[in-house]
Amino acid sequence: MLFLKITVLIGTEDWYSLQTLNASGVIAEIMANLIFHHCLRLLILYLITFTFIIPILCYYLPYSKLFKVFHSEKKMLSDAKELNNQRLANAMAYFNSIDKTESMQYYNQYDHERLDLLVVIVTVQRKSSDVQKLGYFLQATAAMDKVLKHNLSFKKKKLVICNVDANPLNYTDVTWLSNYVPTIQRFGTKGRDMTERISPLRATLYHKRSYSNRYEKETVDYMFCLESAHLMNASYILMVEDDAIPHKEVLNNVKHVMDTKLQHYKREFGHIKLYYPMKWQGFAFEETRIMELLSVGFIGAGIFVLVFNWNVSSKMYSLQMLYFLAGSVYFILVAELLDRQNIMELRRFSASLYSFRKSPGCCTQAMLYSEHIIPALLNYLQDTARPGMDHTDIAIYKFTLENNISSYQIEPNLFYHVGLYTSLVEGRYKDPEGFLFHV
Missing domain, CATH: 3.90.550.10 (Spore Coat Polysaccharide Biosynthesis Protein SpsA; Chain A)
Structure with a gap:
């Protein structure tokens, strides 16, 4: 029964439906399971990206951080x-x-x-x-x-x-x-x-x-x-x-x-x-380069919130913040590993x-x-x-x-x-x- 309620809440636009649950313990449990579900989704994305996709791209892209790992x-x-x-x-x-x-x-x-x-x-x-x-x-x-x-x-x-x-x-x-x-x-x-x-x-x-x-x-x-x-x-x-x-x-x-x-x-x-x-021309500890990298992170944060959080109520700020932070870190890591020469x-x-x-x-x-x-x-x-x-x-x-x-x-x-x-x-x-x- 709890699983069905969680499934319905993940796909609904109505955050206030949570108020129909009288027991605060049940609400907390649903919230915990909801956040866990989204964290698991992000973890899978991170693993696929940084275990498979990024190494493959770095193999073919000079100046990426891993290029010289694969090429003598x-x-x-x-x-x-x-x-x-x-x-x-x-x-x-x-x-x-x-x-x-x-x-x-x-x-x-x-x-x-x-x-x-x-x-x-x-x-x-x-x-x-x-x-x-x-x-x-x-x-x-x-x-x-x-x-x-x-x-x-x-x-x-x-x-x-x-x-x-x-x-x-x-x-x-x-x-x-x-x-x-x-x-x-x-x-x-x-x-x-x-x-x-x-x-x-x-x-x-x-x-x-x-x-x-x-x-x-x-x-x-x-x-x-x-x-x-x-x-x-x-x-x-x-x-x-x-x-x-x-x-x-x-x-x-x-x-x-x-x-x-x-x-x-x-x-x-x-x-x-x-x-x-x-x-x-790579990313470095220079003001303009740091600002570029942060800009990449902010763009990535917006994309994550838009793509992954579209069906979650606007009142669920904790999930929005989760996707914002995950998206910014994700895009910054991708940009750093591919490096600025390839991003440009x-x-x-x-x-x-x-x-x-x-x-x-x-x-x-x-x-x-x-x-x-x-x-x-x-x-x-x-x-x-x-x-x-x-x-x-x-x-x-x-x-x-x-x-x-x-x-x-x-x-x-x-x-x-x-x-x-x-x-x-x-x-x-x-x-x-x-x-x-x-x-």
């Missing part, structure tokens, strides 16, 4: 190399499938007009022959060429390769691709032609070949490519390093952000960062969901510059380009801070980073977990 470094490195080989093969096949003359005509058609967007790929030949064979530059150029030729967000656009190698003619990948994509050189005839249009002091800086500090050379290389781009008369310049591959929708998303978050609110900007290292991927369902935040200091893999800021930035970098200087990205960051210039970052990333092997130390590779992705 050797296995990840092998998989990363295999994915790189596939991308390289696809890049070679792509260029072999398009016409060289038509490709050059496409990029040169707006030479005497103002460009909406100019994309510059900065490249230098890597010292290790083994790393050269990995074809980062070929992959990046093929992907960007494909994106530009199929995108309609920017009408007048152009892709340029900026070769800053000290021996440009020995850089065979650039020599080959210069048949498909316009190319400029820091050292060589094309570089001398450009330096005739700038100040003698800067021209001397660009002709310099000997450096005691590699970061000084990187900064001057970056300056040369940025200034060359600025002379081509474009409203926006996207500077891309040669080991960064764009997402297919990169330009659509950038245009959407500019139209909705910048132009609509009449915000000016120095640059928009389109890539930030994934390893630093849900934002790719719509351009409107992308996050737009203040730009951090690191890095320069993909930076979109507004034309008006470039002269001042070049002057600043010129003054800081000396032995013992900061990295280029930190110098740019200090420039924005000292001049109170707004700069932003879009999340999730709109570029992949494919440079598994570092150019700093021959043979040393980065954490392969960050290079297990399909383009």
